[in-house]
Amino acid sequence: MSGKLQNKVAIITGSGAGIGKEIARKYAQAGAKVVIADCNEDALKTTVTEFNEAGYDAFGVKVNVDAVVHFGRIDILVNNAGVGDNMQATANVQDTVCQRVMDINVTGMMRAIRQALPVxxxxxxxxxxxxxxxxxxxxxxxxxxxxxxKHAVVGMTKNIASHYGPQNIRCNAIAPGHVETGFAAAMTNVNPFGMEQSVRGVSLMPKAGQVSDIANIALFLASEDSGLINGVAIAADAGWSTY
Ligand SMILES: NC(=O)c1ccc[n+]([C@@H]2O[C@H](COP(=O)([O-])OP(=O)(O)OC[C@H]3O[C@@H](n4cnc5c(N)ncnc54)[C@H](O)[C@@H]3O)[C@@H](O)[C@H]2O)c1
Known part of the structure; x- marks a missing residue:
């Protein structure tokens, strides 16, 4: 098998399910050795078994996103793990929810990148x-x-691209609209006001994304096809945000 990521080593966080799993599959099909990193042990085992049965070079690590780098070599790091906030609007936002969302989505991402950069x-x-x-x-x-x-993620992406671009490191982001995964179903105790405001423009969304749509972009950004692209956040929303 030969592909755009032949012999590359890729770590994909949150790849036991949803978008991350599809990114890992796409990378493996492109020839990469993939590390399935997820905090959900069942999802992790199922994905690794499924991938190995398909002949992909995959192994799993049960980690949080601040995981230690497990390979001697890394070529690609996909920071996909993330959690939502049950649509809490500002007047109702809880400190615990705010802290968790920032810890996992931002600090966890920063720590994963901090560990990967020297490698x-x-x-x-x-x-x-x-x-x-x-x-x-x-x-x-x-x-x-x-x-x-997620604004912090975009800022972090640009900062890293700028600081480490001269050392041949590219750092880009994907900014999807709605993608059909288990993410929305996992929301509990949704804040009604925040939800009402957040979905005001949903009728203008041309279509929801599929995990393969996002995985295709992730493959492009990981491969040399995007060799001149550094520090961008690609809107993957079928043009929804252009209105
Ligand atoms: N689904 C959408 O509509 C949508 C839209 C835009 C952006 N996103 C982003 O895409 C990413 C993936 O979303 P998804 O829809 O595939 O979610 P998902 O809930 O379907 O899957 C997320 C996976 O990440 C794992 N995970 C969660 N927290 C983790 C942690 N701390 N450490 C390691 N693994 C962890 C979960 O166990 C799960 O396997 C998230 O960053 C999310 O914010 C999703």
């Missing part, structure tokens, strides 16, 4: 793909904490 630099370069959200480029399409966190 990438030693290897002569590499690519980082961060999962943002269309609300990381706009204002009202999510709760406060989730919007804050």
């Amino acid at each position: 990438l630099i030693e290897n002569g370069g590499g690519t980082i793909v961060n999962m943002a959200l269309i609300a990381g480029l706009t204002g009202g399409r999510g709760g406060l904490a989730y919007t804050n966190a």
Whole structure:
């Protein structure tokens, strides 16, 4: 098998399910050795078994996103793990929810990148793909904490691209609109006001995304096809945010 990521080593966080799992599958099909990193042990085991049965070079690590780098070599880090905030609007936002969303979506991402960077630099370069959200480029399409966190992801992406681009490291983000995964179903105790405000423009969304749509972009950003692209957040929302 030969592909665009032949012999590359890729760590994908939150890849036991949803978008991350599809990114890992796409990378493996492109020839990469993939590390399935997820805090959900069942999802992790199922995914690794499924991938190994399909003949992919995959192994799993049960980690939080501040995991230690497990391979001697890394070429690609996909920071996909993330959680939402149950659409809490500012007047109702809870400190615990805000803290958790920032810890996982922002601090966890920073720690994963901090650990990966020396390895990438030693290897002569590499690519980082961060999962943002269309609300990381706009204002009202999510709760406060989730919007804050994803704006921080976009800022972190640009900062890293600027600081480490000269060392042959590219860092880009994907900002999807709605993607059909188990993410929305996992929301509990949704804040009615925040939800009402966040979905005001949903009727203008041309279509929901599929995990394969996002995985295709992640493959492009990880491969040399995007060699000149550094520090961008690609809106993956079928043009929803252009209105
Ligand atoms: N689904 C959407 O509509 C949508 C839209 C825009 C952005 N996103 C972003 O895409 C990413 C993935 O979302 P999804 O829809 O695939 O979610 P999902 O809930 O379907 O899957 C997320 C996976 O991440 C894992 N995970 C959660 N917290 C973790 C942690 N701390 N450490 C390690 N693993 C962890 C979960 O166990 C799960 O397997 C998130 O960053 C999310 O914010 C999703």
